Amino acid sequence: MAGLVYFSTKSGNTRRFVEKLGLPASRIPLNRSDPPLQVETPYILVVPTYGDGDPRSAVPAPVIRFLNDEHNRSLIRGVIAGGNTNFGEAFGLAGRVVANKCRVPLLYRFELMGTAEDVHRVLAGVTEFWKRSA
Amino acid sequence: MDMPTSAARHLNRVDAINWNRLQDDKDLEVWNRLTGNFWLPEKIPLSNDIPAWNTLTEHEQQLTIRVFTGLTLLDTIQGTVGAPVLIEDALTPHEEAVFTNISFMESVHARSYSSIFSTLCATRDVDDAYRWSEENPFLQKKAELILERYRSEDPLMRKIASVFLESFLFYSGFYLPMYWSSRAKLTNTADLIRLIIRDEAIHGYYIGYKFQRQLAQLPAERQEEIKIYAYELLHELYDNEVKYTEALYDDVGLTEDVKKFLHYNANKALMNLGFEALFPASVTDVSPAILAALSPGSDENHDFFSGSGSSYVIGKTVSTEDEDWAF
Numbered sequence: 427m428a429g430l431v432y433f434s435t436k437s438g439n440t441r442r443f444v445e446k447l448g449l450p451a452s453r454i455p456l457n458r459s460d461p462p463l464q465v466e467t468p469y470i471l472v473v474p475t476y477g478d479g480d481p482r483s484a485v486p487a488p489v490i491r492f493l494n495d496e497h498n499r500s501l502i503r504g505v506i507a508g509g510n511t512n513f514g515e516a517f518g519l520a521g522r523v524v525a526n527k528c529r530v531p532l533l534y535r536f537e538l539m540g541t542a543e544d545v546h547r548v549l550a551g552v553t554e555f556w557k558r559s560a
Numbered sequence: 561m562d563m564p565t566s567a568a569r570h571l572n573r574v575d576a577i578n579w580n581r582l583q584d585d586k587d588l589e590v591w592n593r594l595t596g597n598f599w600l601p602e603k604i605p606l607s608n609d610i611p612a613w614n615t616l617t618e619h620e621q622q623l624t625i626r627v628f629t630g631l632t633l634l635d636t637i638q639g640t641v642g643a644p645v646l647i648e649d650a651l652t653p654h655e656e657a658v659f660t661n662i663s664f665m666e667s668v669h670a671r672s673y674s675s676i677f678s679t680l681c682a683t684r685d686v687d688d689a690y691r692w693s694e695e696n697p698f699l700q701k702k703a704e705l706i707l708e709r710y711r712s713e714d715p716l717m718r719k720i721a722s723v724f725l726e727s728f729l730f731y732s733g734f735y736l737p738m739y740w741s742s743r744a745k746l747t748n749t750a751d752l753i754r755l756i757i758r759d760e761a762i763h764g765y766y767i768g769y770k771f772q773r774q775l776a777q778l779p780a781e782r783q784e785e786i787k788i789y790a791y792e793l794l795h796e797l798y799d800n801e802v803k804y805t806e807a808l809y810d811d812v813g814l815t816e817d818v819k820k821f822l823h824y825n826a827n828k829a830l831m832n833l834g835f836e837a838l839f840p841a842s843v844t845d846v847s848p849a850i851l852a853a854l855s856p857g858s859d860e861n862h863d864f865f866s867g868s869g870s871s872y873v874i875g876k877t878v879s880t881e882d883e884d885w886a887f
């Protein structure tokens with residue numbers, strides 16, 4: 427089974443969600459000064475939503491930089507978005523933007539660090555997803 | 561409680577704030593989103609709700625006004641006591657500035673309920689509801705439970721109480737305008753409430769984030785004690801919140817669904833503090849109409865793992881003209 431790539435800021439919600447999944451995962455570094463992440467196998471991206479409610483600002487800049495790398499981009503297979511339904515129409519917007527830009531499916535949205543139910547669904551979903559695309 | 565106050569609780573000197581020298585870049589990120597979100601009730605055409613208001617029964621109108629006076633009380637507390645004590649506890653000048661924004665926005669929230677009242681309601685009915693809220697033991701108790709913590713002089717307890725106010729206690733009230741909106745009633749009022757709900761998300765997130773940063777500095781046993789304390793306070797607030805909910809919603813038969821909404825939001829409040837959710841999925845299944853009213857349009861492209869589709873859906877085009885993207 428291929429892996430996960432995720433991004434998380436200092437509040438660490440997405441990191442905690444990914445840790446609860448317990449699947450192999452690589453983290454996109456927070457700072458420009460860190461060495462950039464390069465992936466070699468197909469992956470699902472887990473990304474929190476930021477910005478001001480506009481699609482142009484929803485995806486965190488380090489994730490954009492990661493996807494601007496053509497090789498990294500060629501290996502993305504799906505996206506899972508973090509967010510909070512309180513943001514209304516902008517809930518999980520980063521997932522919709524990445525899905526659209528990279529022409530991959532938006533697989534799931536979860537809030538904050540995710541509940542046990544979210545973990546359960548994503549584990550089942552991811553397993554099934556890789557089986558199908560094998 | 562003997563909390564270490566060592567963490568330089570007060571900025572004992574006032575230095576001119578420099579936004580180009582940040583100790584914590586979250587401060588600027590949150591400041592930008594909060595100021596970008598700025599709104600005033602005048603921008604919402606509330607008077608378009610007058611016809612819908614007149615279709616509500618007298619009892620439904622009374623319930624709605626009572627719910628809004630309850631929300632007004634919480635925003636008043638947060639604007640005049642909660643956010644100001646958090647300013648005192650701030651560790652950086654930028655954090656102080658963020659809390660001044662939060663404090664002011666709470667006053668905008670509190671003020672906007674009065675705009676709804678003056679647009680839709682008879683003065684006498686509103687006066688009655690204010691009297692009701694002053695006398696309702698559960699509303700008064702929830703205010704007291706929070707104010708007690710705010711008076712405790714303990715930065716971590718204050719933040720726990722504050723996150724519970726921002727991310728949990730409002731929701732017995734927010735339910736009703738979402739319910740009306742799902743029935744195509746008071747939709748402009750619902751637009752205004754959604755602006756408040758969005759603000760509260762950032763408030764809860766930010767206060768919870770600052771809480772976690774401070775908590776992480778403490779020894780493990782102390783962290784564990786504080787976590788237990790947080791769950792205890794949540795239970796105490798929850799027990800009272802259930803009674804408040806019953807007092808309001810039993811007559812209209814909505815209590816059970818409101819409770820699910822409480823559970824759902826209690827989980828999110830805990831997560832804002834960095835703690836695991838408490839209520840299992842079996843009691844957080846808020847009716848889909850309410851969730852759709854909360855984030856309208858965001859479920860157009862259902863996510864695949866939720867099991868609603870048989871093929872993967874790729875999002876509809878959203879414009880992302882931006883220099884950052886290189887493709």
Ligand SMILES: Cc1cc2nc3c(=O)[nH]c(=O)nc-3n(C[C@H](O)[C@H](O)[C@H](O)COP(=O)(O)O)c2cc1C
Pocket residue numbers: 433434435436437438439440441474475476477478479484508509510511513516517518519537538539589590593762765
């Ligand atoms: C400034 C700011 C803006 C946000 N904007 C959105 C948003 O537009 N839509 C959304 O669903 N969530 C939004 N969120 C919520 C975050 O996506 C959510 O808290 C997430 O769990 C953060 O992940 P992280 O802790 O891994 O960085 C926002 C949070 C912040 C602080």
Ligand SMILES: [Fe+2]
Pocket residue numbers: 635638665666669756760
């Ligand atoms: Fe508020």
Ligand SMILES: [Fe+2]
Pocket residue numbers: 638666726759760763764
């Ligand atoms: Fe608030």
